[in-house]
Amino acid sequence: xxxxxxxxxxxxxxxxxxxxxxxxxxxxxxxxxxxxxxxxxxxxxxxxxxxxxxxxxxxxxxxxxxxxxxxxxxxxxxxxxxxxxxxxxxxxxxxxxxxxxxxxxxxxxxxxxxxxxxxxxxxxxxxxxxxxxxxxxxxxxxxxxxxxxxxxxxxxxxxxxxxxxxxxxxxxxxxxxxxxxxxxxxxxxxxxxxxxxxxxxxxxxxxxxxxxxxxxxxxxxxxxxxxxxxxxxxxxxxxxxxxxxxxxxxxxxxxxxxxxxxxxxxxxxxxxxxxxxxx
Ligand code: SAM
Numbered sequence: 001x002x003x004x005x006x007x008x009x010x011x012x013x014x015x016x017x018x019x020x021x022x023x024x025x026x027x028x029x030x031x032x033x034x035x036x037x038x039x040x041x042x043x044x045x046x047x048x049x050x051x052x053x054x055x056x057x058x059x060x061x062x063x064x065x066x067x068x069x070x071x072x073x074x075x076x077x078x079x080x081x082x083x084x085x086x087x088x089x090x091x092x093x094x095x096x097x098x099x100x101x102x103x104x105x106x107x108x109x110x111x112x113x114x115x116x117x118x119x120x121x122x123x124x125x126x127x128x129x130x131x132x133x134x135x136x137x138x139x140x141x142x143x144x145x146x147x148x149x150x151x152x153x154x155x156x157x158x159x160x161x162x163x164x165x166x167x168x169x170x171x172x173x174x175x176x177x178x179x180x181x182x183x184x185x186x187x188x189x190x191x192x193x194x195x196x197x198x199x200x201x202x203x204x205x206x207x208x209x210x211x212x213x214x215x216x217x218x219x220x221x222x223x224x225x226x227x228x229x230x231x232x233x234x235x236x237x238x239x240x241x242x243x244x245x246x247x248x249x250x251x252x253x254x255x256x257x258x259x260x261x262x263x264x265x266x267x268x269x270x271x272x273x274x275x276x277x278x279x
Pocket of ligand 1: 024025026027028029030053054055056057058059060061075076077078081101102103104120121122123124126
């Protein structure tokens with residue numbers, strides 16, 4: 001059982017008339033035991049500031065605060081949610097800051113003190129874009145220690161996929177090059193109100209101090225994008241425009257020119273990016 005001084009979320013939603021809007025990707029979690037469980041996956045929160053995108057009526061926000069987050073910074077686009085979030089602020093004095101706005105336009109760093117973790121049940125329409133921004137900052141290590149994020153299950157599988165998996169592609173490479181990534185909770189549609197059409201999953205990503213294998217980021221990005229844009233083709237053909245002597249470079253990287261992108265491990269792509277970066 002959880003200990004939370006506030007009314008049940010169903011009551012909050014009714015009282016503030018928070019009917020879910022599809023255009024904002026609103027599928028709310030109403031079970032505080034579940035939101036606490038997700039918050040616990042984010043790691044030790046007591047000495048961290050937590051960034052949450054899209055708190056909605058505050059189910060996960062309450063979970064994060066119950067689990068002891070030093071401070072939660074919540075960015076919410078839907079102004080209708082603000083009165084419900086203000087009640088949470090009152091119940092947890094000085095520990096919740098809410099900013100109304102679009103998470104894509106706001107720099108959260110101005111409001112956070114390290115160490116910082118990110119935990120969110122992301123709106124599906126901006127979820128992947130936010131993840132890519134968090135994974136590709138100008139400097140590494142990034143400002144955050146970990147990301148604990150709810151996605152549609154199919155997106156979560158793309159993040160943790162390994163070479164040979166159907167879901168393996170650019171998102172797996174980007175995620176795993178500089179992070180440990182794993183699915184930590186699976187949720188059926190009925191966990192949400194209203195239930196979405198698909199299942200969901202929470203992914204936990206921990207930032208590594210350094211990339212798993214050395215590689216220049218821009219070259220790796222370019223090679224991976226080219227290889228997966230034509231994932232059914234052999235590398236010697238999909239990467240033809242990367243270098244005139246691509247077959248030699250593939251061999252120098254320890255790869256077979258006849259292999260396809262989905263067969264190449266992260267280590268293999270990094271070796272190839274190093275070969276292609278050579279003059
Ligand atoms: N965290 C709540 C929960 O778990 O019940 C709500 C999650 S709901 C899937 C996504 C939330 O993100 C909604 O409250 C929605 O209004 C908000 N949202 C949608 N687009 C947003 C954006 N661009 N910036 C900030 N919040 C956004």
